[in-house]
Amino acid sequence: MGGQRESTTVRLGHVAFRVRDLEASIAWYAAAFGAREAFRANRDDGTPQLVYIELVPGQFIELFPGGRNRPTEPAEPLGYAHTCLLVDDLTATLAHLATLGVTPTAPPRAGRAAQQLAFITDPDGNSLELMAIPPGSPIYRPFADPA
Secondary structure: OOOOOOOOOOOOOEEEEEOOOHHHHHHHHHHHHOOEEEEEEEOOOOOEEEEEEEEEOOEEEEEEOOOOOOOOOOOOOOOOOOEEEEOOOHHHHHHHHHHOOOOOOOOOEEOOOOOEEEEEEOOOOOEEEEEEOOOOOOOOOOOOOOO
């Protein structure tokens, strides 16, 4: 235990959201971030079971239809907090989102690692952090194509 596994590469594959209106969510992520539908699986009756949308090659959000109720969040909860999407230019991204009626939940700000960040929510209330990381930041990594 505690040692590194040999010849294994780990990457984040996707984040998954249960959504109220699958087609509206697909359209929103396409308009907001240029995501495209990459894969759809249907149930035996032909209704959608899940859809993978792709932001950039190899970076996916999985959407499940049938969401109805937001869970109530206790004070100081454990677990999931938000999903972070990296953007090249936070100002330009926020300007584009504003044309879609999307505004940050708080003013954009600088992070402790010299990154710029802002939070928005998708149509189902999922918290999305938008982050632009400059090359001088200690958390900057050049984008590498996962293929």
